[in-house]
Amino acid sequence: MIKMNRMLVLFITLTLVGALIAGCTPAPENGEEEDVGAETVFISIATGGTGGVYYPLGGAMAKIFNENIDGANANAEATGASIANVQLIEDGDAQLALIQNDISYYAFEGIEMYDEELDEGKGKQLSLRGMATVYPETIQIVAHGDSGIESVEDMVGKKIAVGDVGSGTEANARQILAAYNITYDDITPDYLSFAEAADNLRDGHIDAAFITAGFPTAAITEISQVSNVTLVPVSQDVIADLKTDYPFYTGVEIPAGTYKGQDEVVNTVAVMAMLVVPADLDEDLAYNMTKALFENLDVLAAAHDRGADLKLETALDGMSIPLHPGVQKYFDEVN
Ligand code: GLU
Numbered sequence: 001m002i003k004m005n006r007m008l009v010l011f012i013t014l015t016l017v018g019a020l021i022a023g024c025t026p027a028p029e030n031g032e033e034e035d036v037g038a039e040t041v042f043i044s045i046a047t048g049g050t051g052g053v054y055y056p057l058g059g060a061m062a063k064i065f066n067e068n069i070d071g072a073n074a075n076a077e078a079t080g081a082s083i084a085n086v087q088l089i090e091d092g093d094a095q096l097a098l099i100q101n102d103i104s105y106y107a108f109e110g111i112e113m114y115d116e117e118l119d120e121g122k123g124k125q126l127s128l129r130g131m132a133t134v135y136p137e138t139i140q141i142v143a144h145g146d147s148g149i150e151s152v153e154d155m156v157g158k159k160i161a162v163g164d165v166g167s168g169t170e171a172n173a174r175q176i177l178a179a180y181n182i183t184y185d186d187i188t189p190d191y192l193s194f195a196e197a198a199d200n201l202r203d204g205h206i207d208a209a210f211i212t213a214g215f216p217t218a219a220i221t222e223i224s225q226v227s228n229v230t231l232v233p234v235s236q237d238v239i240a241d242l243k244t245d246y247p248f249y250t251g252v253e254i255p256a257g258t259y260k261g262q263d264e265v266v267n268t269v270a271v272m273a274m275l276v277v278p279a280d281l282d283e284d285l286a287y288n289m290t291k292a293l294f295e296n297l298d299v300l301a302a303a304h305d306r307g308a309d310l311k312l313e314t315a316l317d318g319m320s321i322p323l324h325p326g327v328q329k330y331f332d333e334v335n
Pocket of ligand 1: 163
């Protein structure tokens with residue numbers, strides 16, 4: 001009780017001091033906003049879960065903007081990832097988002113999960129504009145060593161983390177399972193973030209997890225250190241089918257030793273992570289954001305290995321939607 005009262009006194013004191021300080025600030029003249037230098041520019045960066053790669057890279061981007069753009073107040077937000085981020089851009093709630101290039105293409109064109117004929121298909125998401133593609137996001141299928149899962153076919157009847165609600169991972173999981181003629185009716189799907197999937201794998205609550213992210217992915221690195229997990233390959237013929245059916249998949253190898261206990265190269269598919277801005281983003285701001293990123297690549301590289309993949313020469317490889325004019329202006333200037 002005494003403790004409560006002390007807390008209350010402290011709270012009231014702080015509130016009063018705060019009010020006093022505010023009261024001492026000279027009032028702006030003529031009702032105009034007080035001039036505190038450049039106008040504040042809020043930049044909300046939509047990333048993914050904390051166990052992924054979008055999140056630390058988004059944090060590094062926020063730092064770059066805050067240090068290099070006048071008045072910038074940038075923040076990286078944790079989200080459900082790609083599909084949730086499309087919505088945040090459409091709704092004007094994010095000024096920059098990390099999104100898989102396959103998902104931004106489906107969204108812009110109104111196909112696949114955005115097909116308006118579908119129950120939840122939202123139709124064309126025309127406010128998306130491209131800034132740059134960044135790095136390959138690899139579809140990593142992680143199985144518990146005791147699950148008996150050595151190939152995707154073995155997933156039938158098992159409990160599988162298919163990605164968070166609103167993630168691009170979840171779309172990839174569905175497409176890859178379908179390529180093996182497996183649907184969600186054949187497995188028990190669990191919609192988990194990467195960090196939740198890792199915890200559940202460790203505790204034996206799920207048998208395997210799909211993780212679409214740049215490698216090494218923190219959630220997999222962490223679980224491979226404490227549990228017996230393996231990476232499940234996608235077979236070469238299925239990789240070929242996926243590439244035919246979905247133009248944004250490429251075949252990739254996860255090098256041996258990427259994770260603890262992984263002694264062999266693992267074949268799978270990848271898409272690209274890309275940066276997306278809203279069409280109505282101020283042209284100068286889009287230009288300044290692009291310039292700031294390309295002039296501070298070392299900050300991105302320090303945040304995650306995959307941050308080092310952003311390069312002017314490859315920034316338009318796999319670009320699946322039109323560029324923002326402010327971004328185009330920057331590329332025209334430096335090329
Ligand atoms: N590509 C993932 C998704 O959209 C997120 C990856 C990450 O968080 O690094 O589902």
